[in-house]
Each structure stands twice: as structure tokens, then as C-alpha cells.
Amino acid sequence: MGENNQNIQHKEDNLNTKDFLIGALVGGIVGATTALLLTPKSGREIRHGINEQAQIAKLKTVQLKETATDYAGQAKQRSSDIARAISEQSSQVVGKVKEVASNVKEDVRNLRSVAAVPEELDGEEVTEQNLVEASNVELLQEEEAAEELEKARA
Structure with a gap:
């Protein structure tokens, strides 16, 4: 029975949210239409203002594109530098491992020669x-x- 009440409550919450969103959308459209109809500017002035805002938005978009391109270039350079550093460090580690392995091999040979002494x-x-x-x-x-x-x- 408790589950049933929860399902009913959940459906009511979804319905309330849906109704709210529809109301907000309709209200926004009505408000925008009212603002356009009651504005003291002429149609030519409104079109001119919209055109100016579009030009400003276009300029900002171009600036954002350039900024993004710069950041992408910097990120590419940094990742390349990091990859190069990791590669160099890996080479050094490999060299050290080879050196240690060579030393161990030599030590084993020496121990084997000492082990041959029991004769x-x-x-x-x-x-x-x-x-x-x-x-x-x-x-x-x-x-x-x-x-x-x-x-x-x-």
C-alpha cells in the first residue's frame, strides 16, 4: 500500500512539473509578443537594434573561436611537451634497468665462478x-x- 501511495505522489509531482513548464513557456511567448506590440519604437528601429545585436553576437563568436583556437594550440603544445618528457624519462629508466640487469648478470657469473671453487x-x-x-x-x-x-x- 505504501508503494502505491508513492507512485501516486510521483505521478502528481511529474504532472505539476509538466504543468509548470508549459505555463512558463506560454507566459514567455505572451510576454514577448506583448512587449513587441506595445514598444514605443518603430519596426525599422527594432530591426536596426536586432541587427546591431546580431553583429555584436557575431563578433563575440569570432573572438571566442580565436580564443578557443589559442587554448587548443597551447594544450597541444603542453601535451606534446609532457609526452616528450615522459618518453625521455622512460628511456632513462630503461637504460638504468638494462644497466642493473647487466650488473646482476655479471654478479651471477662471478658467483658461479666462486661456486666452482668447491673442487x-x-x-x-x-x-x-x-x-x-x-x-x-x-x-x-x-x-x-x-x-x-x-x-x-x-
């Missing part, structure tokens, strides 16, 4: 400490080889 551990359990010691042994061997090479040159 020198002679059957000992492979631990981080053993790997570090084996790596240090390898470095000492390289330093000794470099010293011997220098002695041989001298």
Missing part, C-alpha cells in the same frame, strides 16, 4: 666460510702469479 676444497663440506676461504686462496694465487710475472720482467 679445491678436497672433499670438505661446502659452506659459505669454505667458499670465502677458497676464493681468498684463489686471489692469493693470482697475486703471487702477478708478482712472479713482474719479477720475470725485471
